[in-house]
Amino acid sequence: MRHFTNIIIGFGKAGKTLAGTLVQHGQDVLVIEKDAMMYGGTCINVACLPTKNMIINSHNGEDYADAFAAKNKLTSMLRNKNYHKVADQETATVLNADAEFLDDHTLQVTDDSGTETLTADRIFINTGSTPILPNIAGLNDSQRVFTSKTLLDQSQQTKRLAILGSGPIGLEFASMYAQFGSDVTVIGQTPAILERYEPEIATAAKADLETDGVSFLLNAQLTKVADTATGLSLTVTTETGSQTIDADALLVATGRRANTDDLHLERTHIETGSRGEIAVNDTLETSVANVYALGDVAGSPQFTYVSLDDWRIMANQLFGDKTRTRTNRPIFANTIFLNPAISSVGQTEVQLKAAGTPYQVLKMATAGVPKAQVIGNPRGSYKALIDPETHQILGVTIYAEEAYETINVIAVAMQNHLPAEVLRDQIYTHPTMTEALNDLFNF
Numbered sequence: 001m002r003h004f005t006n007i008i009i010g011f012g013k014a015g016k017t018l019a020g021t022l023v024q025h026g027q028d029v030l031v032i033e034k035d036a037m038m039y040g041g042t043c044i045n046v047a048c049l050p051t052k053n054m055i056i057n058s059h060n061g062e063d064y065a066d067a068f069a070a071k072n073k074l075t076s077m078l079r080n081k082n083y084h085k086v087a088d089q090e091t092a093t094v095l096n097a098d099a100e101f102l103d104d105h106t107l108q109v110t111d112d113s114g115t116e117t118l119t120a121d122r123i124f125i126n127t128g129s130t131p132i133l134p135n136i137a138g139l140n141d142s143q144r145v146f147t148s149k150t151l152l153d154q155s156q157q158t159k160r161l162a163i164l165g166s167g168p169i170g171l172e173f174a175s176m177y178a179q180f181g182s183d184v185t186v187i188g189q190t191p192a193i194l195e196r197y198e199p200e201i202a203t204a205a206k207a208d209l210e211t212d213g214v215s216f217l218l219n220a221q222l223t224k225v226a227d228t229a230t231g232l233s234l235t236v237t238t239e240t241g242s243q244t245i246d247a248d249a250l251l252v253a254t255g256r257r258a259n260t261d262d263l264h265l266e267r268t269h270i271e272t273g274s275r276g277e278i279a280v281n282d283t284l285e286t287s288v289a290n291v292y293a294l295g296d297v298a299g300s301p302q303f304t305y306v307s308l309d310d311w312r313i314m315a316n317q318l319f320g321d322k323t324r325t326r327t328n329r330p331i332f333a334n335t336i337f338l339n340p341a342i343s344s345v346g347q348t349e350v351q352l353k354a355a356g357t358p359y360q361v362l363k364m365a366t367a368g369v370p371k372a373q374v375i376g377n378p379r380g381s382y383k384a385l386i387d388p389e390t391h392q393i394l395g396v397t398i399y400a401e402e403a404y405e406t407i408n409v410i411a412v413a414m415q416n417h418l419p420a421e422v423l424r425d426q427i428y429t430h431p432t433m434t435e436a437l438n439d440l441f442n443f
């Protein structure tokens with residue numbers, strides 16, 4: 001039985017970054033990753049980076065085959081870099097094996113050469129999340145049903161793509177496939193898309209997706225999936241009755257749950273929460289001392305940058321002043337990469353109204369930003385909500401080119417309690433999308 005100071009299960013964002021920190025502090029660490037095609041984790045191999053690479057290339061007018069090849073080149077380069085960044089460290093070891101718990105502090109790893117038992121002073125679980133596949137007749141039997149991961153593996157472009165779920169994965173794939181020229185139908189169970197965003201901006205984004213070739217069946221239930229000689233037949237029920245739609249493939253994008261499948265937590269005292277996530281305290285420790293969970297598996301908001309923040313908390317707790325916790329994360333934004341992207345931070349008008357918080361609304365059209373015209377995409381608008389007295393920023397939604405960059409400036413301002421005037425009066429480089437803030441906050 002080998003013993004390590006630290007074992008990290010899963011080569012995800014938090015885990016790989018933590019491995020570097022542990023090495024920096026002179027400690028040994030074993031990183032166990034079950035899939036050699038996943039060194040570096042979900043984001044770089046099968047999620048954020050390949051999808052954004054393909055989305056950008058679809059917007060640039062590349063055809064699917066070229067974008068697919070470019071994506072594979074990118075992920076292979078990143079995987080190799082990520083592997084060596086950890087494996088080449090003197091006190092780090094990477095093991096390609098499936099890890100499971102035998103008891104609270106003992107692991108068993110299995111690979112082609114057999115099994116081995118391992119122990120460690122500290123164990124960090126960073127096994128990410130896995131797609132939720134709803135229980136719909138025929139869905140699990142079809143060869144034409146894909147997850148985001150398996151669809152990204154398709155070298156041939158799907159010409160008629162149905163998508164179940166109108167969350168970020170569903171909408172980003174819808175936008176991307178529409179840009180590549182496919183016919184896309186999104187089947188959503190909610191009455192509207194982008195429900196957590198400002199409704200007028202969500203409505204505009206939906207109209208733009210429709211212009212690009214996406215159809216929506218909302219307030220809808222997919223009740224049956226059947227393979228046909230040439231594709232798929234999907235039975236969808238809406239308020240107006242039941243209909244059948246034909247497609248070449250179905251992408252299931254109905255959410256992701258914590259990936260604890262192989263860990264055999266039932267052999268331990270590690271507790272899970274109501275959504276199957278590993279229950280952790282504010283400093284990411286599980287119900288077993290010296291066993292921690294980070295990232296998606298710990299029920300943290302499912303973003304790479306939040307997994308990275310879990311690393312910050314862990315590093316601060318192990319080697320810093322122990323002030324960082326889950327409850328004092330800095331304010332962070334979110335983005336859905338459509339054409340253009342939609343980003344938001346803070347609260348929406350609906351939320352402020354419900355809380356009885358007074359606010360002033362500021363709005364402007366993207367078309368008024370010179371850089372939007374330079375890029376050639378004037379779609380979209382900006383909406384900010386500020387405190388009428390203090391001018392503190394309460395929430396912002398941006399539907400515009402480079403929204404994902406501009407929104408970070410606003411998050412920094414909010415985190416540091418800068419009033420809107422500071423953003424209004426700042427000198428921004430020109431021509432940039434950030435310049436919009438001079439006008440947006442010109443109240």
Ligand SMILES: Cc1cc2nc3c(=O)[nH]c(=O)nc-3n(C[C@H](O)[C@H](O)[C@H](O)COP(=O)(O)OP(=O)(O)OC[C@H]3O[C@@H](n4cnc5c(N)ncnc54)[C@H](O)[C@@H]3O)c2cc1C
Pocket residue numbers: 009010011012013014015032033034035038039040041042043046047048049051052097098099100126127128129148149169259262263294295296297301302303304305306307
């Ligand atoms: C299609 C898609 C697009 C996304 N786009 C974005 C985006 O643009 N921006 C963003 O911030 N977030 C995005 N996300 C979310 C983001 O990818 C995740 O939140 C993030 O990758 C989670 O990282 P993690 O550190 O929790 O673990 P992961 O990176 O998921 O790593 C977990 C690792 O553990 C391994 N593993 C699992 N079980 C075991 C075991 N028993 N033994 C050994 N190894 C194991 C897995 O193989 C995997 O490599 C996207 C997700 C998807 C699916």
Ligand SMILES: NC(=O)c1ccc[n+]([C@@H]2O[C@H](COP(=O)([O-])OP(=O)(O)OC[C@H]3O[C@@H](n4cnc5c(N)ncnc54)[C@H](O)[C@@H]3O)[C@@H](O)[C@H]2O)c1
Pocket residue numbers: 134164165166167168169170172187188189190220221222253254255256301302303334335336337
């Ligand atoms: N740009 C980004 O940051 C980005 C991009 C993609 C994914 N992600 C992360 O990955 C996570 C998972 O994404 P996701 O889109 O799969 O999940 P999600 O939970 O965010 O959205 C799932 C959607 O599917 C719908 N749905 C669920 N069951 C359904 C059913 N039976 N029929 C029809 N609709 C159904 C839900 O109403 C919801 O709208 C996200 O929450 C996000 O944190 C982030």
